Structure formats: C-alpha cells, structure tokens
Amino acid sequence: MANGMYEIISRKRDGLELEREEIAFVISGYVKGDIPDYQVAAWLMAVYIRGMNGRELADLTAIMLDSGDRISLDGVPGKKIDKHSTGGVGDKISFVVAPLLAACGVRVPMLSGRGLGHTGGTLDKLEAIPGMNVFLTPEKFRDTLAATGMVICGQTENIVPADRKIYALRDATATVSCLPLIASSIMSKKLALGSDGIVLDVKTGSGAFMKDEQDSILLCQTMVAIGAKSGRPTLGIISSMDQPLGRAVGNSLEIIESIEALKGRGPDDVMQVTYALGWCMLQAAGKTAAYARAVGMFQEAIASGRALGVFRSFIAAQGGDPRVCDDYSLLPAARQQTEFLAPSSGHIARIDSYAVGMAAIDIGAGRRKKEDAVAYGSGFVFHANVGDKIRKGQKLVTVHSDRPEQTPAVQERLGKAIQIGPRPVDRPKMVLHLVDKDGVHPWPY
Amino acid sequence: MANGMYEIISRKRDGLELEREEIAFVISGYVKGDIPDYQVAAWLMAVYIRGMNGRELADLTAIMLDSGDRISLDGVPGKKIDKHSTGGVGDKISFVVAPLLAACGVRVPMLSGRGLGHTGGTLDKLEAIPGMNVFLTPEKFRDTLAATGMVICGQTENIVPADRKIYALRDATATVSCLPLIASSIMSKKLALGSDGIVLDVKTGSGAFMKDEQDSILLCQTMVAIGAKSGRPTLGIISSMDQPLGRAVGNSLEIIESIEALKGRGPDDVMQVTYALGWCMLQAAGKTAAYARAVGMFQEAIASGRALGVFRSFIAAQGGDPRVCDDYSLLPAARQQTEFLAPSSGHIARIDSYAVGMAAIDIGAGRRKKEDAVAYGSGFVFHANVGDKIRKGQKLVTVHSDRPEQTPAVQERLGKAIQIGPRPVDRPKMVLHLVDKDGVHPWPY
Numbered sequence: 001m002a003n004g005m006y007e008i009i010s011r012k013r014d015g016l017e018l019e020r021e022e023i024a025f026v027i028s029g030y031v032k033g034d035i036p037d038y039q040v041a042a043w044l045m046a047v048y049i050r051g052m053n054g055r056e057l058a059d060l061t062a063i064m065l066d067s068g069d070r071i072s073l074d075g076v077p078g079k080k081i082d083k084h085s086t087g088g089v090g091d092k093i094s095f096v097v098a099p100l101l102a103a104c105g106v107r108v109p110m111l112s113g114r115g116l117g118h119t120g121g122t123l124d125k126l127e128a129i130p131g132m133n134v135f136l137t138p139e140k141f142r143d144t145l146a147a148t149g150m151v152i153c154g155q156t157e158n159i160v161p162a163d164r165k166i167y168a169l170r171d172a173t174a175t176v177s178c179l180p181l182i183a184s185s186i187m188s189k190k191l192a193l194g195s196d197g198i199v200l201d202v203k204t205g206s207g208a209f210m211k212d213e214q215d216s217i218l219l220c221q222t223m224v225a226i227g228a229k230s231g232r233p234t235l236g237i238i239s240s241m242d243q244p245l246g247r248a249v250g251n252s253l254e255i256i257e258s259i260e261a262l263k264g265r266g267p268d269d270v271m272q273v274t275y276a277l278g279w280c281m282l283q284a285a286g287k288t289a290a291y292a293r294a295v296g297m298f299q300e301a302i303a304s305g306r307a308l309g310v311f312r313s314f315i316a317a318q319g320g321d322p323r324v325c326d327d328y329s330l331l332p333a334a335r336q337q338t339e340f341l342a343p344s345s346g347h348i349a350r351i352d353s354y355a356v357g358m359a360a361i362d363i364g365a366g367r368r369k370k371e372d373a374v375a376y377g378s379g380f381v382f383h384a385n386v387g388d389k390i391r392k393g394q395k396l397v398t399v400h401s402d403r404p405e406q407t408p409a410v411q412e413r414l415g416k417a418i419q420i421g422p423r424p425v426d427r428p429k430m431v432l433h434l435v436d437k438d439g440v441h442p443w444p445y
Numbered sequence: 446m447a448n449g450m451y452e453i454i455s456r457k458r459d460g461l462e463l464e465r466e467e468i469a470f471v472i473s474g475y476v477k478g479d480i481p482d483y484q485v486a487a488w489l490m491a492v493y494i495r496g497m498n499g500r501e502l503a504d505l506t507a508i509m510l511d512s513g514d515r516i517s518l519d520g521v522p523g524k525k526i527d528k529h530s531t532g533g534v535g536d537k538i539s540f541v542v543a544p545l546l547a548a549c550g551v552r553v554p555m556l557s558g559r560g561l562g563h564t565g566g567t568l569d570k571l572e573a574i575p576g577m578n579v580f581l582t583p584e585k586f587r588d589t590l591a592a593t594g595m596v597i598c599g600q601t602e603n604i605v606p607a608d609r610k611i612y613a614l615r616d617a618t619a620t621v622s623c624l625p626l627i628a629s630s631i632m633s634k635k636l637a638l639g640s641d642g643i644v645l646d647v648k649t650g651s652g653a654f655m656k657d658e659q660d661s662i663l664l665c666q667t668m669v670a671i672g673a674k675s676g677r678p679t680l681g682i683i684s685s686m687d688q689p690l691g692r693a694v695g696n697s698l699e700i701i702e703s704i705e706a707l708k709g710r711g712p713d714d715v716m717q718v719t720y721a722l723g724w725c726m727l728q729a730a731g732k733t734a735a736y737a738r739a740v741g742m743f744q745e746a747i748a749s750g751r752a753l754g755v756f757r758s759f760i761a762a763q764g765g766d767p768r769v770c771d772d773y774s775l776l777p778a779a780r781q782q783t784e785f786l787a788p789s790s791g792h793i794a795r796i797d798s799y800a801v802g803m804a805a806i807d808i809g810a811g812r813r814k815k816e817d818a819v820a821y822g823s824g825f826v827f828h829a830n831v832g833d834k835i836r837k838g839q840k841l842v843t844v845h846s847d848r849p850e851q852t853p854a855v856q857e858r859l860g861k862a863i864q865i866g867p868r869p870v871d872r873p874k875m876v877l878h879l880v881d882k883d884g885v886h887p888w889p890y
Contacts, residue, residue, distance in 0.1 A: 009619035013493060038486035042618035047492035048458060174454035174486035 005029065005039050012046040020059040027063045031162045031351025037169060044166070044175040052180040057222065059230035060180070064188035065164035072140050072385075073109060073194040076146045079285035080107045082193055083277060084186065085201040086219075087119040087211050089357040093201065094122055094152065095258035096266065096274045097281070099310040102149025103301035104278075107284045110152045111159070111193055115374070118207060120254070123154050128251040128331055128376040132320035134368040147365050148313040151392050152230030160188045179215070183222040187230075197233040197284030200224070201277055204432065207353025213238065213432070218387050220435040228437045234322035235280040237443065238433040239273050243351040250365040250379015250400060252331040259325050262308040264299075264365040269385070272430040274298070276443065280434070291445045296412035332376040334363075334400035338407055345391045348384055355417035356380065359410050363401040375402055390420065450484050452485065457491040463631025465504040472508045476607050482614060489611070497625040502584050503674035504665065505625070509633035516583050518554060518639040521591045524730035525552045527638055529631065529720060531654050533662075534802040535689035537569055538646065539597065540703035541711065541719045542726070544755040548746035549723075551730045554590050555597045556604065556638055560819070563652060563802025565699070568599050569631065573696040573776055573821040577765035593758040605633045624660070628660040628667040632675075642678040642729030645669070646722055649877070650687030652798025655658065658877070665880045673882045680725040682857040683878040684718050688796040688831050690875075691715040695810040695824015695845060697776040700738035704770050707753040709744075714830070717875040719743070721888065725879070736890045777821040779808075779845035783852055790836045791865040793829055800862035801825065803854050807812040808846040820847055825859075832872035835865065 009024045026043055040395035052060065073080050081101065085091055099110040114133075115121030123134045136144065136153045144151040157164070163185050170176045189307040190198050200223055203209065204216035220236040227234025246267050248257040261270055279294045289297070301307040312322040324330045360366045364375030381398045384390050397414055401407070453467045471488060497505065526546065530536055542615035543553040557579075560566030568579045581589065581598045591598040602609070608630050615621045635643050645668055648654065649661035660736050665681040672679025691712050693702040706715055724739040734742070746752040757767040769775045805811045809820030826843045829835050842859055846852070876888040 006617070006619050009490075013490065013619055036617075037481075037483035038614060039618055041483035041486040041491040042620065045458065045487040046494070049494045125655070170452070171485060172481075173484055174451050174458055175487060316498075 001078070005035050006396050009039060009043045011048060012043060012050055014120040015050045017053060017417065018056055018062075023056065023060050024063045026364040027060070031067050031165060031195055033429050037442060040169060041167070041173045044173060044181070047180060048175045048178040050053060054225050054229065057180050057184055058226050058270075059189045059224050061184040062230065064160050064162045064184055065419065068160045069156075069158040070194060070400065070414035071141060071198050073142060073145065076107060076142050078105065078107050079197070079287075080109050080145070080191055080195045081197045081199060081281045081284050081427075082195040083108055083199045083201070083281060084110075084190055086186075086203050087205045088212075088245060089118060089120065089351045089353040090246045090249045090254065090359070091120065091203070092125065092246060092248075092258045093242075093270065093273050093277060094271065095125070095255065095311065096261045097343050098152070099262055099280050099307040099314070100274065100278050101281050101300050102296050102310040103306040104282070106281055106287065107140070107145055107279070108150045108195060109195060111155050112152055113155065116368070117368070118366065119209070120249070120360075120366060122152060124374050124376075125251045125254050126152060126320075128255050129315055129320040129324050130330060132197070132315065133224065134320050136318070136445060144314070144317045148317050149310050150314050151318070155189065159192045163188055173278065179219055179222060179434060181228060183219060183325040187223050187226045190227075191230055191232060195232070195280075196236075198227050199277055199280045199284055200236035201273070202236055202238050203241035204238055205240050205353065207244065207357055208241035217433060217435065217440055221440065224435050224437060233284050235284050236275050236435040237280060237430050237431055238435065240428055241353055242357050244353045244354045244382065245273065247382045247385070248379060249356055249360050250363065251374060251376040252333065253323070253379040253381060253400065254329060256328050259308070261313070261316070262302060262311055264302050267385075269430050276445070334375065334377040335402050336400070336404055338399045338401070339395045340397040340399060340411055340414045342390045342392055342394045342396050342420065343415060344420050346358040346389075346416060346422050347425045348386050348388050348390060349421040349425050350419040351382070351386055352417040359413040359417065362406050362410050363403055378402065385427070389424070450480050454484060454488045454491060457488060457495055460495045462498060464503055465508075468501065468505050469508045469818050472505070472512065472607050472611075474609060475777050476512050485611070485614060485620045486678060487617060489615060489626070489778075493620045493623040499537050499670050499674065502625050502629055503671055506629040506633045506671050507638065507675065509605050509629055509634050511608045513602040513605050513637065514601075515585060515639060518587060518590065521552060521587050521646050523550060523552050523643070524732075525554050525590070525640045526642045526644060526726045527554055527635055527640040528644045528646065528726060529555075529635055529696065531631075531648050532535050533648040533686035533690060533796070534563060534565065534652040534798040535694045535699065536648070536689045537564065537570065537691060537699040538692075538722060539682055540570070540700065540716050540756065541706045541715065542723050543595040543597070544707055545723050545743045545746050547755040548751040549727070551726055551732065552590055553595045553726070554586070554638055554640060555723050556600050556634060557597055558765065561815060562813070562844065563806070563811065564654070565696070565805075565811060567597060569819050569821075570696045571597060571765075571824040572698050574760055574765040574769055575606070575775060577760065578763050578779075589759070589762045593762050594755050595759050596763070600634065603681040604637045608633055624664055624667060627639070628664060628671060632668050632671045634782070635672075636675055636677060636815045639679070642680075642726075643672050644725045644729055645679065645681035645708060647681055647683050648686035649813055650685050652689065652799065653686035653800055661883055662878060662880065666885065669880050678729050680729050681880040682721050682725060682876055683874050683880065684721070685873055687873060688799055689798045689801050689827065690718065692827045692830070693824060694801055694805055696819060696821040697778065698824040698826060698845065700769070700776060702771050704753070704756070707747060707756055709747050711800050712830075714875045721876040721890070725885045779820065779824075780847050781845070781849055782845070783844045784840045785842040785844060785856055785859045787835045787837050787839045787865065788860060789865050791867050792832075792870045793831050793833050793835060793863060794866035795837070795864040796827070796831055797862040798861070800858055804862065806856040807851050807855050808848055808857065810842065824849065830872070832870050834869070
C-alpha cells in the first residue's frame with residue numbers, strides 16, 4: 001500500500017500521466033484514512049506543479065464524485081439546468097436568472113455555498129429573508145424544483161466528502177490555487193446533482209478568485225471539457241469582476257436589488273450578465289434561440305410578472321416570507337446609514353471590487369473566518385458606476401452599518417477603492433468570452 | 446505561524462528564492478514540532494521540483510548543521526581531512542586510504558553509516574572484526590584520532606537531528622532523490638565534524654545512488670560549492686560504480702581485501718581509487734604534491750608496513766582484535782563455499798554492480814530492511830574483472846554463504862549480472878573526473 005502511494009507520488013513528481021486506478025488509489029485511500037496526510041500533501045504539490053491532462057482530470061472528478069451521494073432529479077419533469085458562479089462581490093445573478101429561466105420552462109436546481117473573505121455567499125443572502133430554509137432533504141429539493149421551477153440549497157456532508165477532506169489539506173499546503181484541483185472540486189459537486197446541463201460563470205478581475213483573464217479562461221475551458229467528458233452538456237462565460245456587480249453589496253441589499261431586477265429595474269451590468277447566462281442555459285437545455293429573441297423572452301417574463309411570481313413561490317416553498325417582494329422593510333436593515341461623498345469631480349475610472357469586498361467585511365456584511373456571524377442588513381449601495389461623470393461632493397455610496405466605529409476606516413477604504421480621473425472612461429464590458437466544447441469565443445452580443 | 450509556513454510553501458512552489466530566515470523557519474519549526482508533517486511534505490515536493498540555488502543550499506546546510514551538536518577536533522594536532530563516499534558495492538576504500546594518509550601525516554576522522562539495499566556499509570564491515578566498537582564518545586573519538594591518525598565511528602542521534610527527521614519524511618514522500626536535499630543532508634553531517642577539509646567520492650553507474658554521470662557531477666559540484674561557501678576546503682572525484690569495486694563483496698571478505706591492499710596486494714581498481722582520493726586529501730590538507738610523487742609516498746607507506754601499522758593501532762584503539770591483520774581465520778566466515786563457473790568463453794564485458802549488490806542481500810551480506818541482521822562471513826570473491834579474457838568452465842566467483850537454499854537463485858543472478866562477449870573489452874576507467882571550486886576536470890592520471 002505504502003509502496004503503491006510512493007510510486008504514484010514519484011510518477012506525478014516526474015510529470016507522468018497517472019492511470020485512473022492510481023488516482024482512485026490516492027483519493028479512496030485518503031478518504032478511508034489508509035494514506036497519511038503527508039503523502040497526499042506531497043502528491044498535491046506534485047499535481048499543482050506538474051498539472052493533469054484532460055483524461056486524468058475527468059477521472060479525478062469522477063472518482064471524487066463517487067466518494068459520496070448524488071442527488072437524483074429523476075421524476076422532475078422538464079430540462080434541469082444548473083448554474084454555477086466562481087463568486088465575487090455583488091454577484092446576485094442566481095436570484096434573477098433562475099426565476100427568468102423557470103418562467104421560460106427551464107428548471108434551475110442549484111447547490112450553493114456561504115461567503116468567505118471578500119466574496120459573498122448565495123446562502124447568506126437567502127438567509128436574509130425571514131424564515132428561509134437553505135438545507136433541504138433530497139425529497140424536498142426535488143419537490144421544490146418540480147413545484148416552483150427553481151431551488152437553492154446548501155451542500156450536505158454526503159456530497160463529495162473527498163473534496164471536503166482534500167480541500168482542508170490544500171488550504172494548509174498552498175495547493176488551493178491549482179487549476180486541475182479547482183476544476184475537479186467544482187465539477188465533482190456539479191456532477192453530483194443530476195441536472196441535464198451545467199452553465200458556468202467564471203469571474204475574472206480584482207474581486208474574482210482568478211484575477212488573471214487567461215487563468216479564468218483556462219479554468220472555464222477545463223471545466224467545460226470535464227463536463228463534456230462526463231456526458232453532461234456544459235457551457236461557460238467569462239465575466240468581469242473588476243468592479244462590484246450591480247449597485248448593491250451586502251445580503252439584504254442584494255436581495256432587494258434582485259427583486260428590483262425581477263420588476264424590470266435591474267442595473268445594466270446585472271442584466272447583461274443575467275441575459276448572457278440565461279441564453280447559455282437555454283442552449284444547454286436544447287432550447288436554441290437567437291440571442292435577441294432569448295432576451296425578448298426574458299424581458300417578457302419580467303414585464304408579465306411571471307418571473308417575480310416564480311421567485312415568490314420559491315421563497316414560500318423554502319419557508320421564507322414572500323411578502324419581502326413587496327415590502328423591503330421586512331428584511332433585516334442596518335441601524336445607521338452614512339454617505340460617502342465624491343472627493344473630487346471627474347469620471348469614475350475604477351471601483352476595485354476586492355477592496356469593496358474587504359470593506360464589506362469591516363461592517364459585518366461578510367466573514368473573515370468561517371465561524372464569523374453575518375450582519376444581514378449591512379452593506380453598500382453605489383450611486384454611480386465606472387464610466388459615470390461625477391462632481392465633487394456628490395453622494396457616491398450609502399454605507400449601511402451597525403458599526404459606527406468602523407465608519408472612518410470604511411470611508412478611507414472606499415476612498416482608495418474608487419478611482420476618479422480627469423478623462424471620460426468607457427463603461428466596462430461585462431461579458432468577455434463564451435466557452436463551449438469547441439473552444440473560446442469573444443462574447444458576440 | 447501557519448501563515449508564515451503557507452507563504453514559504455507558496456514561494457518555493459512558484460520557483461522563488463527563499464530567504465535564510467524562511468528556510469530556518471521551516472527546519473527549526475519542523476524539528477520543534479511546531480510545523481506539521483503535511484506542510485513540510487508539500488514544501489519538500491516544491492523544493493524537489495523547483496530546486497534551490499547555491500545560496501539557499503549553503504543556508505539550508507548551515508541551518509541543518511545548527512540543529513544539533515558538532516564534534517570539535519580542537520586539540521588534535523595536524524591537519525584533519527574527512528573523506529566521504531556516496532556508497533556502492535565493494536567500496537572498502539576508507540580502510541585503505543585512511544591508513545595511507547595517516548602514515549603520511551594527515552589525520553583522517555570519519556563518521557560513517559550502515560548498509561541498506563544493494564550498497565554495503567562501512568560500520569557493518571568494521572563490525573566483522575571481533576570486538577570492534579563503532580560508537581565512541583566525542584572524547585574517545587578525538588583521542589583515537591590523535592593517537593592512531595584515523596578513527597571511524599557511527600553518527601550519534603545528536604548530529605544533525607533535523608536531517609534524521611526530514612529524511613524519514615522524504616523517504617515516505619518520494620522526495621529522496623533530490624539533489625539539493627541530498628547535498629545538504631550529506632554536507633551538514635560532514636560539516637558537523639570539525640575537520641580542516643573534506644574529500645568526496647561521488648560514485649556513478651549501475652551500483653551507485655546516482656546512476657547517471659551528469660547527475661553525479663552535479664551532486665559533487667553542489668557539495669563542493671557548499672563546502673566552499675562554508676569556508677571548508679572541499680574536493681571531489683567522480684568514480685565508476687558500474688562494476689563492483691575490487692574482487693571482494695561482503696563484510697569479512699572486504700576487510701581481508703583491505704588488509705591485503707595495505708600489504709601491497711590490492712587489486713588495480715581499488716588502488717586507482719585509493720590513490721586518487723589520497724592525492725585529493727593531501728591537496729585538501731595543503732600538502733600539495735605532484736600526483737606521481739604522492740603515489741610514491743603511498744607506495745612507500747605500504748612497502749614500509751607503516752600503513753598496516755596504522756590500521757592495526759586503529760583496530761586496537763576501537764576495541765577490535767588487531768591480530769585479524771595476520772590471521773584472517775579470526776574473522777567470521779561462511780560455512781559453505783560454492784563456485785560460479787563461466788558459462789561460455791569470451792571477454793567479460795560487464796559486471797552489473799547493482800545486480801551483485803542485490804545478490805549479496807540474498808545470501809545475507811546486506812540488508813533489505815534496516816532491522817535485518819547481517820551475516821558477516823557471506824559474500825562474493827570475483828576471480829576475473831571487466832576486460833578479462835575467460836574460458837568456459839573457469840571459476841569466476843566464489844560464493845560464501847550459509848544459505849545453501851539460495852544457491853540456485855544466486856547462481857542465476859550472477860549469470861545475469863556477468864556479461865560475456867566475443868570481443869576484447871577495455872578495462873573500465875575507475876576515476877572519471879576531478880571536481881574543485883573552479884569546476885569539473887577530466888581526471889588527468
């Protein structure tokens with residue numbers, strides 16, 4: 001057994017391709033406790049530096065997947081398309097795109113996570129809604145999806161337990177930011193859910209997990225290839241996370257912005273990303289439509305109130321109070337609002353989303369450590385975005401916070417995050433690339 | 446603390462140069478138990494793949510050295526030159542060269558190890574001599590050196606304890622065969638002994654630790670550079686371990702061959718390597734002499750009996766019975782001798798030293814595992830060497846063994862190890878290169 005592992009470490013150390021049986025030996029041996037931490041740590045570093053090819057990755061993903069339970073969606077009628085984002089600051093697209101797709105006849109099942117560090121978490125945002133339950137049994141998950149067309153739930157311990165154990169070791173051994181390991185970790189969890197297709201939103205830029213655009217493209221291509229090798233139609237986009245997405249950052253505030261979007265008042269950047277992902281989800285569901293026609297369908301779903309209706313039923317089905325859709329005062333609110341004023345006149349050249357995410361932690365909207373509690377009402381509402389012309393003294397951000405002692409520090413962070421220049425600036429392009437099994441294409445719309 | 450280690454792993458993972466303080470943090474933290482195995486395992490794999498430059502290596506070596514005790518040789522008069530071999534099959538040069546140098550006024554202190562796998566160990570060979578004590582206190586070590594001109598002793602637990610702990614982890618994580626880690630492991634132990642200079646014999650070929658000649662050269666250069674950076678004059682040779690060194694393989698048998706060499710009856714290959722290392726040791730001691738003149742001095746030390754006299758006193762000083770020099774029957778002997786006969790006529794083209802070393806384990810002359818006992822009397826005596834013309838049925842090897850049940854297997858192994866060809870073959874060149882602080886030079890003599 002020890003010899004087996006020694007040989008497998010040596011082979012990956014020397015840059016050789018591992019057999020499926022070798023990868024299975026490592027993963028199952030580690031999960032069972034037969035292989036010690038230090039041998040897996042050495043193997044992970046070898047994988048980090050030497051990489052894995054497409055075949056190894058597909059095998060690794062399948063083996064991780066086999067380490068735990070799957071959630072079957074058999075019996076839920078219609079096409080079921082899962083959507084995954086690599087996370088960012090102000091990313092509330094799930095709450096907008098899922099109701100739109102459900103309103104267009106595509107069911108959207110999602111397993112989501114909590115926020116950590118500068119990025120927010122879908123489950124935390126949902127929990128801002130009074131009564132909302134984000135942990136469902138597989139039966140309740142299927143029933144909600146069948147009844148309302150969408151469902152969002154946290155992962156249970158039994159989904160890909162190998163990933164949980166390996167992630168903890170990667171976190172201690174500087175092997176987290178490794179493309180094959182990230183891709184197999186994400187895709188094994190996606191594949192554990194029995195959807196008909198997967199659409200990926202890989203963020204790039206300051207507030208993204210992958211800051212470099214080429215790295216983001218490579219990660220997206222890798223995951224799309226794993227999906228294809230696993231027989232699951234998978235599409236992806238690369239979208240900008242250089243500035244926060246939308247105007248609101250913070251749990252309650254982002255729920256409000258999502259409901260506003262479903263009422264037809266979504267900010268341009270939010271709608272651009274929503275429409276792009278929605279169009280990909282239609283494709284993955286086999287409902288091919290010209291982009292303009294798809295956008296028309298989505299706009300009609302909003303205008304008719306059907307999309308908001310889906311969101312209401314979804315909230316009610318998961319135990320939440322659907323009246324929040326009409327009365328935002330039912331959501332948790334911060335006690336204090338202060339304004340950040342433009343320190344000079346000019347044009348907004350940049351809003352550093354990473355810095356905004358870190359400022360959100362200061363006021364309790366995010367978590368520094370897993371154990372931290374979240375202040376649901378805290379956050380920021382931006383009144384201007386990159387490309388806007390502003391004048392000195394104008395309100396740029398409303399800060400919602402229960403921590404007045406943090407106000408000077410937050411004001412200073414926002415001052416550094418928001419760059420104002422003398423010259424006009426183009427609005428940033430939100431969707432950069434489309435990735436499908438044939439390769440990477442500049443986003444055409 | 447964890448952050449510190451995480452950052453250090455990341456930096457080496459990305460191929461960056463580590464600061465001295467960072468290397469010290471890893472080594473001292475691991476020895477103290479503050480840093481867990483799995484983090485050090487990931488770091489070792491990163492070092493394995495990314496390497497270390499000369500500065501990092503000199504620092505690593507010095508830090509390892511600082512983890513334990515040193516053996517001071519202050520008060521021992523004269524120049525003290527340490528000689529180290531990377532090990533092989535039939536390597537008994539220490540027992541020949543140390544008495545020669547002592548007879549020429551250079552003192553030779555050595556810390557040695559046991560055999561494992563196909564390579565023999567200096568301590569095991571010495572312990573074939575009845576009464577011989579290979580574990581001495583530092584005081585006894587100094588006294589023996591001062592009194593007899595040579596001393597050979599096992600390493601204590603307190604010499605470079607960091608190496609012991611790290612080696613065990615490397616052994617489990619496929620990070621043993623890593624040049625910087627090998628070089629710093631060897632050199633930290635050499636530097637722990639307060640000699641005036643170090644001479645290295647890096648073996649290359651089938652029976653060597655490093656089978657590839659370029660790897661052997663690189664290892665030797667790396668160690669010579671570490672010695673220079675540490676202010677310790679260091680020279681090295683690259684010598685052939687493609688075939689066993691000398692005619693005898695096995696503990697008692699090699700002691701006999703060494704004594705024969707000190708009586709002027711050493712095989713050519715043994716004497717070539719002995720003279721080359723002896724000449725380097727004279728250089729390191731500052732006693733520069735033309736090669737031919739040095740060989741003349743060594744031959745005179747043999748002819749006069751002075752060298753054998755040193756070896757006798759050395760044995761007596763470490764508790765052994767010096768009468769073995771005159772009566773080989775006092776050494777342990779195997780109960781049975783069988784002959785391996787030439788299966789065909791021709792010229793010996795090759796004797797695979799690795800295969801011979803593995804056959805030696807079969808008859809108990811070597812160890813498969815650390816815990817194995819050694820049969821001191823077992824081994825092989827070759828009656829012909831590479832380049833010799835032989836005829837079918839001629840005795841090629843006498844097998845000394847207490848394990849008659851192994852005879853067929855050993856005969857088969859020897860048959861495969863010894864290649865006989867139709868055409869004349871040159872005798873192999875034993876000493877290939879000289880390595881000093883200026884670089885690598887073809888061995889000129």
